[in-house]
Amino acid sequence: MSKWLKQFLFGIWGLLLIPPITPVLKKWLEENVFSDPNDVATTVFRNAVATTAFDNLLALGEQRWLKFAAVFLTGVVLGVSLEWLSRKSDQKKASELRSLGSKFRSLSDSLKIRTASPGWPDNVGDLKPAITSALGSARKFHLWVPGQHVYQLPDASFLCEYFRCVGKLLEDGQFDKANREALSWKPFLDNVTLS
Known part of the structure; x- marks a missing residue:
């Protein structure tokens, strides 16, 4: 939905809400602003124009079509707002x-x-916090990730290829394929650690 159309929709909705809230506004004004009969505000606003305007708004607020339009537009506004929030959440x-x-x-x-040099997993000690953080983030998005036993493998090739394949799909925005790809590595790791 375009920006100007949303603004127009919210503007109309706001105008439709004025008559239904008029009784509350009138009562508040009478109790707080017009309570002192000698006050200037009471003198100025207690004329026929203000009274007529409030009476017209009260009468308009009692119209069935206005109540229906306000309820209908409230539903539309809520729907548009929820759709916008959902889209923003998906984009994030x-x-x-x-x-x-x-x-x-x-x-x-x-x-x-690091794979070229011997000493796995000791040669990646400085990368372990970054690896743990990345795997934790992946877990948050319900991607399968290898556990700590990945460091018991003979070399880093499994982890290197897992990161490369799944990372490429994630970067390309192919999230469902990335999830399937991540899961496809699980049996391989299970077989390797059992042998």
């Missing part, structure tokens, strides 16, 4: 998943460099 989640994909790819590159 997509952005976070793409960022996670970028982290995965970066970790994959870092692990690939």
